[in-house]
Amino acid sequence: MKIYFATGNSGKVENGRNILSDCSVEQLDVEMFESQSGSIQEIALSKVGQAVEKSDVEDDVFVIADDSGLFVDNLNGFPGPLSSPFDSMVGKERLLDLLDAGADAEFRAAIALHIPDGEDQVFTGNVEGEIVRPRGDGGFGYDPLFLPKENDETWGQDPEFKEKISHRKEALIKLKQFL
Numbered sequence: 001m002k003i004y005f006a007t008g009n010s011g012k013v014e015n016g017r018n019i020l021s022d023c024s025v026e027q028l029d030v031e032m033f034e035s036q037s038g039s040i041q042e043i044a045l046s047k048v049g050q051a052v053e054k055s056d057v058e059d060d061v062f063v064i065a066d067d068s069g070l071f072v073d074n075l076n077g078f079p080g081p082l083s084s085p086f087d088s089m090v091g092k093e094r095l096l097d098l099l100d101a102g103a104d105a106e107f108r109a110a111i112a113l114h115i116p117d118g119e120d121q122v123f124t125g126n127v128e129g130e131i132v133r134p135r136g137d138g139g140f141g142y143d144p145l146f147l148p149k150e151n152d153e154t155w156g157q158d159p160e161f162k163e164k165i166s167h168r169k170e171a172l173i174k175l176k177q178f179l
Contacts, residue, residue, distance in 0.1 A: 001179065004028035006051030006065040012168070019172040028063065030055045040081050041122045043067040044112035052114050060116045068109040068167060070142045072131060074099050083142065092142050096133065103131045107146065109167040111175055121178065125170025
């Protein structure tokens with residue numbers, strides 16, 4: 001089975017290939033507008049719809065797209081679906097100005113699957129942890145600020161640990177089970 005992963009991030013595609021090992025996962029680099037929504041599920045569905053509409057892939061193929069965010073409990077889930085725009089406009093360090101170290105947070109991912117001649121599906125994953133002062137320079141985005149539960153290092157310090165327990169991996173495993 002062939003699946004196109006609509007993303008400009010080749011690392012996500014490689015992650016998809018590793019988990020969806022029974023499938024042929026190909027990158028579909030298509031320009032997508034990231035809708036502003038209170039839901040990463042809605043954003044992922046919007047992205048996959050745009051990818052199918054704007055690309056020249058065959059009508060009978062599966063396409064996936066994702067969205068994710070960092071949800072901080074003390075901030076009612078903020079920045080959540082606005083994680084990337086918040087980081088771009090304000091900077092992740094400003095998040096620390098809004099909270100005390102040790103604030104509970106979780107990374108969440110949503111992967112939307114376009115099913116030819118069927119109803120699109122969404123698969124989610126999450127990893128709980130806490131916000132800490134930046135540690136490490138690995139990973140990307142908020143990884144240096146996120147300390148997952150049951151680990152002594154942030155994802156910025158230990159990107160390999162992130163690959164073992166990531167929110168995206170959990171969502172991809174659910175997708176694999178569905179397929």
